[in-house]
């Protein structure tokens with residue numbers, strides 16, 4: 001490596017960072033990759049494949065490209081926040097597609113409905129992470145090398161460093177160096193003597209923190225990726241009193257990552273004992289939900305002990321690594337269907353789906369088997385159901401709920417008979433009634449038989465076809481049950497990232513040199529200087545403290561003779577040029593403490 | 604029940620009165636700052652120009668720097684001489700808005716005192732609002748805005764109390780705080796109320812409070828960056844022999860040097876970046892509990908991520924040759940714009956899970 005003197009001017013022009021601006025002294029003050037200017041150094045590579053590959057790799061792992069990739073990453077994330085995303089809200093995407101018929105094909109080509117899993121977005125972050133790995137591996141090696149080696153010796157002209165101080169003392173140079181070693185070691189600097197000066201360095205944790213942070217980013221990415229591949233997620237709607245056990249067949253819907261193995265479902269079961277929802281009773285926010293609680297009894301394993309717990313919106317239940325979230329809730333009117341002879345055919349709580357914030361709900365009640373009509377023939381019954389927890393009152397408005405709580409529940413039914421179409425082999429929506437193969441029951445007016453009922457009321461089917469009774473209302477809650485391995489790693493990575501970042505940003509890595517030489521007049525001249533990364537505010541303060549500590553062993557000598565003394569510093573005359581006049585002046589003559597303020601004061 | 608509701612109501616009214624009062628006091632502080640700048644313009648500073656144009660003066664600036672850790676105990680503590688890093692101009696900081704004039708300084712002190720009073724009144728307004736709803740005062744944009752500007756001013760006052768050289772930021776800060784409060788009370792106002800269940804979580808305290816602190820401090824950094832850009836053009840103009848306009852010179856001369864402003868913004872941004880990282884992670888954990896997934900690319904999540912990456916890019920730029928200085932400063936401003944958009948833009952223009960709180 002070239003010496004400080006010859007490189008200094010060039011590096012000055014190159015506007016390098018604070019570390020390398022001071023030549024050898026600043027070398028390896030960080031492990032940041034040396035920047036290669038695009039027009040020099042890296043240049044156009046030799047034409048061989050290996051040459052190209054090397055060139056490409058060097059570019060990819062340079063800070064400049066990392067910077068550009070970071071910028072692209074944030075730019076690339078923007079469209080996903082403005083255009084509806086399939087992964088976030090499928091329905092919105094559909095609505096958007098219906099509205100914008102010309103844009104849609106373009107967007108689809110560009111994968112703008114799936115930005116975060118698109119080829120181009122993935123390309124950016126994969127490149128970034130390759131660059132990151134390509135950056136970390138050599139930097140770690142370098143850092144380990146730095147930990148093994150010792151801080152470099154003092155530069156020739158300490159005056160040029162960002163923080164500098166000097167004084168004359170009657171103590172011997174060896175004595176001063178010995179005291180400096182002691183003072184610096186006490187402050188946990190790594191120190192050693194090189195020639196006539198003590199070299200010291202501190203703050204390696206900055207570099208370590210930086211490496212930890214970047215490695216933690218990789219850990220987090222891997223954790224997220226594996227989480228996506230191995231995760232499983234399913235939904236289940238449960239009416240109060242019913243239960244669920246964690247097997248694939250029990251789910252209403254189920255999604256899993258591509259490497260997921262269904263044997264890994266944790267064995268547990270739970271029963272929804274009670275669901276409690278409360279709502280703001282008055283004021284402008286009337287109807288705004290206040291609490292949602294699902295009280296459950298669960299047991300872990302095939303036959304574990306039963307335990308009680310409460311699942312709230314922000315507080316999922318965790319059983320054996322699987323999380324059970326409360327997602328939605330609604331009402332399930334309890335109805336009893338009887339045939340013409342008064343025999344109970346079915347009695348169940350039928351969950352209905354909310355269609356607005358006040359939980360106006362709709363759905364279907366289906367009687368699949370067990371019902372025989374008055375001729376003794378097997379047939380099926382179907383009812384379209386509409387339910388409001390709080391009815392506006394007879395003749396007031398339409399059948400929309402006024403409040404989400406159960407203040408004035410009313411169930412409206414219309415009745416059909418025939419084939420529900422469940423055997424057709426097509427998947428059927430349990431909340432909709434397919435009336436294509438059904439016949440309406442007619443009321444006395446000859447119209448479709450309809451009735452609005454309060455709990456306890458009964459709808460008689462015509463001609464002794466039976467009846468349906470509205471017995472009461474249960475609530476239901478739906479749960480998302482998900483298992484995502486890798487969360488622990490992601491969390492660990494995050495914590496490490498923050499800790500590393502704090503180390504990297506709050507700790508200063510800096511070097512201090514203490515030179516002690518005998519001046520021409522036989523008095524020892526002590527020079528101290530510090531060098532940190534460019535943003536070192538505390539460096540001068542620290543240098544001040546260090547010098548104050550050192551002065552106790554090497555006290556400031558009595559007033560110097562009037563003639564300016566030239567200390568025995570090896571200051572080459574050839575380096576003097578116009579721009580450094582000022583520094584040379586200060587540097588070639590130890591600035592006496594008493595003089596310095598006069599020259600440097602901010603008056 | 605009724606009694607409680609009544610006290611809540613009156614607390615909410617008290618809060619509103621306090622917020623309006625703080626606006627009045629901020630307005631006074633604003634005029635005091637103006638007086639400070641106007642009176643300060645009469646000083647004959649001319650130091651920047653001298654430092655940059657006359658070779659002799661420049662030399663003394665180069666070695667002069669700012670003596671630190673010196674003080675009066677000259678004999679037992681050697682003076683430390685500092686130099687700016689290579690490649691930056693060695694220009695001393697300006698004397699501040701008052702320009703070293705007695706009257707200007709007096710008005711500056713009055714402005715700071717008024718700012719302290721306004722801050723206390725405003726903090727009272729935020730506190731009574733919190734008491735009236737019995738929860739953290741940041742569940743909708745109105746509350747977020749009043750809390751945000753309180754924290755901005757609070758951070759500024761903390762820096763002042765730590766004897767940092769930040770008085771130059773007073774005027775831009777008070778101006779924007781007034782603007783923020785104006786928008787808050789006119790267009791964003793929402794009656795105090797309780798939370799929907801999804802917001803019932805201690806993560807609301809953790810996640811949102813750190814988000815507000817980050818935003819407030821990022822804002823200070825952004826103001827510093829903007830002033831850096833102005834001051835830097837001013838210095839380059841002088842260095843290349845140009846003569847800036849009289850008004851510009853009068854204002855710019857009194858600001859700290861470009862390199863001090865640059866360092867100020869860097870330190871501020873770097874100091875909160877880890878906290879911003881924490882905010883995002885805390886948000887992810889909360890989202891994991893509330894919505895059953897840690898990261899779902901909800902618009903708010905996307906923009907937090909964008910902001911984070913933009914600040915990371917800024918920090919990288921500072922460490923990359925050819926990107927330091929102005930280019931890095933532009934990145935810092937882009938990053939702060941992302942933060943702002945995340946707060947105002949996303950709430951207003953984009954709908955997502957986060958928009959429940961009512962604009």
Ligand code: HEM
Pocket residue numbers: 030031032033060061062063066070128129131132133135136210214217504505912914915918919922
């Ligand atoms: C995933 C994307 C990345 C993020 C979010 C990120 C973030 C950061 C942050 C916040 C810092 C500031 C810490 C400091 O100033 O000490 C930093 C520093 C640094 N990063 Fe990255 N980084 C990423 C990728 C990379 C890559 C790909 C490289 C290698 C080319 C790299 C090399 C560095 C270096 C050398 C520093 C230290 C600069 C210095 O010493 O001041 N980073 N990074």
